[in-house]
Amino acid sequence: MTELPIRTEPIASAMPAFRSTIEAGTLRAVVEKAKTQKARLVALWGSDETTRGGAYALHLALALRSGLLWLTLPLAREHPRYPSIADIYPCANRMQRATYDLLGIHAQNSPDHRKWVRHRAWPGGVFPLRKEFDIGTSLPASDDRYAFVKVEGEGVHEIPVGPVHAGTIEPGHFRFSIVGEKILRLEERLCYTHKGIEKLFETMTLAEGAKLAGRVSGDSTVAYAWAYAMAVEGASGTEPPGRALGLRGIMLELERIANHLGDLGYLGSDVGLTFGFFQFWRLKEDLLRLNAQLFGHRYLMDIVVPGGVTRDLGRGETGLLLERLETIRGEAATLKSIYDEHAGTQDRFIMTGQVLPELAEQMGLGGLAGRASGVWHDLRVDYPIPPYQQVEPRMATHTRGDVAARVSVRFEELFESMRLVQALANQLPPGEIRASVAAGAAGGRGIGWVEGWRGDVLIAIETADANRIHRLHPHDPSWQNWPLLEHAVHGNIVPDFPLINKSFNLSYSGVDL
Amino acid sequence: MYQLLKQIAKTGIVTEPAPLPDAALREVEQKLGEVILKHFGRSLAIRHVDAGSCNGCELEIHAMNSPYYNLERLGIKFVASPRHADLLLVTGPVSRHMEVALKRTYDATPDPKLVVAIGDCGCTGGVFGESYASCGRVSNVIPVDVAVPGCPPEPLAIMRGILTAIAPGKRR
Numbered sequence: 001m002t003e004l005p006i007r008t009e010p011i012a013s014a015m016p017a018f019r020s021t022i023e024a025g026t027l028r029a030v031v032e033k034a035k036t037q038k039a040r041l042v043a044l045w046g047s048d049e050t051t052r053g054g055a056y057a058l059h060l061a062l063a064l065r066s067g068l069l070w071l072t073l074p075l076a077r078e079h080p081r082y083p084s085i086a087d088i089y090p091c092a093n094r095m096q097r098a099t100y101d102l103l104g105i106h107a108q109n110s111p112d113h114r115k116w117v118r119h120r121a122w123p124g125g126v127f128p129l130r131k132e133f134d135i136g137t138s139l140p141a142s143d144d145r146y147a148f149v150k151v152e153g154e155g156v157h158e159i160p161v162g163p164v165h166a167g168t169i170e171p172g173h174f175r176f177s178i179v180g181e182k183i184l185r186l187e188e189r190l191c192y193t194h195k196g197i198e199k200l201f202e203t204m205t206l207a208e209g210a211k212l213a214g215r216v217s218g219d220s221t222v223a224y225a226w227a228y229a230m231a232v233e234g235a236s237g238t239e240p241p242g243r244a245l246g247l248r249g250i251m252l253e254l255e256r257i258a259n260h261l262g263d264l265g266y267l268g269s270d271v272g273l274t275f276g277f278f279q280f281w282r283l284k285e286d287l288l289r290l291n292a293q294l295f296g297h298r299y300l301m302d303i304v305v306p307g308g309v310t311r312d313l314g315r316g317e318t319g320l321l322l323e324r325l326e327t328i329r330g331e332a333a334t335l336k337s338i339y340d341e342h343a344g345t346q347d348r349f350i351m352t353g354q355v356l357p358e359l360a361e362q363m364g365l366g367g368l369a370g371r372a373s374g375v376w377h378d379l380r381v382d383y384p385i386p387p388y389q390q391v392e393p394r395m396a397t398h399t400r401g402d403v404a405a406r407v408s409v410r411f412e413e414l415f416e417s418m419r420l421v422q423a424l425a426n427q428l429p430p431g432e433i434r435a436s437v438a439a440g441a442a443g444g445r446g447i448g449w450v451e452g453w454r455g456d457v458l459i460a461i462e463t464a465d466a467n468r469i470h471r472l473h474p475h476d477p478s479w480q481n482w483p484l485l486e487h488a489v490h491g492n493i494v495p496d497f498p499l500i501n502k503s504f505n506l507s508y509s510g511v512d513l
Numbered sequence: 514m515y516q517l518l519k520q521i522a523k524t525g526i527v528t529e530p531a532p533l534p535d536a537a538l539r540e541v542e543q544k545l546g547e548v549i550l551k552h553f554g555r556s557l558a559i560r561h562v563d564a565g566s567c568n569g570c571e572l573e574i575h576a577m578n579s580p581y582y583n584l585e586r587l588g589i590k591f592v593a594s595p596r597h598a599d600l601l602l603v604t605g606p607v608s609r610h611m612e613v614a615l616k617r618t619y620d621a622t623p624d625p626k627l628v629v630a631i632g633d634c635g636c637t638g639g640v641f642g643e644s645y646a647s648c649g650r651v652s653n654v655i656p657v658d659v660a661v662p663g664c665p666p667e668p669l670a671i672m673r674g675i676l677t678a679i680a681p682g683k684r685r
Contacts, residue, residue: 121609196646218569
């Protein structure tokens with residue numbers, strides 16, 4: 001079934017997906033084999049199985065050429081542990097630490113045992129994702145000390161930034177070690193916006209979870225809502241109508257266009273070209289107003305639901321959408337030529353915040369940042385399923401891995417997404433937009449895997465009885481990309497940090513959960 | 514450069530009229546006197562604090578700076594430190610991990626200060642509610658003058674909330 005020497009069974013999903021249960025003793029051998037096959041580690045999480053006759057379990061999602069492989073390792077009730085895989089997949093480091101903080105599942109021989117999700121809200125030795133832990137428990141503030149890596153030497157000093165930042169961005173802490181203006185090291189500490197999303201899902205029915213899924217990371221609401229819907233549809237054996245899939249594709253591309261327009265504007269203002277900010281944000285506002293007019297919400301929240309979508313496009317509305325998009329496309333093309341020919345802008349973009357392909361591959365850089373650094377993956381291209389199958393998306397790629405490369409990928413994707421919206425709208429099949437969702441049995445599994453604007457968003461779900469959620473792990477591509485930001489700024493000057501950061505524009509809420 | 518100037522000329526001025534204050538958004542009565550309000554009305558410095566949002570409200574706060582809304586024309590601007598701020602614009606349910614940072618930011622803001630809570634989460638805790646990880650609404654952690662509902666509230670609604678905070682008026 002897959003390229004790995006293990007027995008797998010298919011998971012019912014719109015995406016090709018398989019599952020396998022393995023022993024902790026074979027984990028490293030399987031993962032090493034996967035790495036040699038150039039598989040990507042998509043996610044790592046844990047679960048408490050004590051309410052259904054087990055103890056604990058570790059889960060891994062690997063992207064193979066044939067599809068997504070969901071590996072499960074049953075673990076013991078006493079001292080649940082498994083061998084760390086962070087030496088094979090460096091991006092596993094933070095995921096392993098989060099799994100310990102939330103469930104008390106220990107990664108042996110890990111290079112880093114510091115806490116990750118846990119700050120003040122609960123003390124060590126308490127594990128909020130264990131079933132015995134009540135979601136309403138309020139514990140006294142615990143000690144929040146954290147051992148940042150200290151850089152020593154003559155003239156080295158630290159700049160602590162955040163969690164409250166100088167601009168309108170999400171909260172997180174950045175610890176810069178610098179000499180003069182040059183950054184020697186950046187260390188991130190995230191999870192300030194941890195608001196118990198995974199625990200909250202376990203109090204919900206499959207129907208209720210859709211709204212929360214759309215708010216894991218607000219800027220990717222369509223991607224998350226679609227991934228959630230795909231997972232629930234797979235677990236319950238529901239087939240969404242073809243017209244709903246086409247409309248989901250249109251909305252996902254509109255989300256990509258809106259985010260790229262906004263970030264291209266900020267990338268201009270971050271190098272002093274405020275003209276770029278005002279022009280791109282005018283275009284973005286035009287698009288948001290169009291979204292509100294056609295779908296009833298500027299960011300398209302709560303429109304993708306399990307079974308289909310809640311809003312249809314009439315023929316006149318489709319015409320309006322394509323006409324307005326064409327206007328935006330023309331203006332964006334003018335702005336691209338202004339950016340391209342603006343020497344001051346290009347001077348700041350080129351060779352700033354570089355992540356070379358070798359490092360990107362090794363560390364698992366993904367999404368648009370990966371595509372700018374020679375790691376060429378895009379779910380819409382790698383596993384073409386409806387509605388993308390019919391419209392053949394073209395992947396935007398680059399190899400230089402600097403701010404300019406990420407800008408280039410964004411421009412290419414902007415125009416390609418506009419082409420895709422047009423193609424999807426012209427081929428929209430007639431018929432219903434929503435199927436009723438069948439009742440799922442307890443113990444069902446579902447996988448939702450969608451290429452959002454930042455990269456691939458995964459929702460892995462296990463169902464309980466009465467259409468409730470036993471465990472749900474939402475995974476944002478920012479997990480993989482945050483560690484690379486630490487590398488990208490190395491050797492750059494502090495004033496270029498906002499520019500480099502914006503060129504990635506990673507989600508905090510999506511990883512803090 | 515010619516192309517850039519041509520684009521500016523072609524675009525013209527797209528800024529739209531600002532909304533009026535709405536006393537229905539008030540959580541508490543206006544504490545500031547007419548004289549001070551007159552000055553606030555002409556120059557207001559805002560520090561935004563994301564206390565745990567999903568980042569949806571941030572998108573609309575950014576949009577207020579787009580040329581359609583152009584918040585700065587009203588003398589209202591975002592500043593980098595709470596020590597320079599008159600008003601805190603707070604988004605999200607307050608996560609327990611952000612509780613101390615939000616309180617410290619509030620304490621660092623000089624008096625007289627105003628707080629506007631943004632979005633359903635800021636107003637009620639929203640979909641995240643109160644839990645081991647979330648303190649819920651902003652007013653559970655710091656005093657709030659004006660609360661703007663919406664998921665996320667549109668830029669005009671946020672502007673209306675800010676203008677309400679610096680307008681005379683009782684709670685309706």
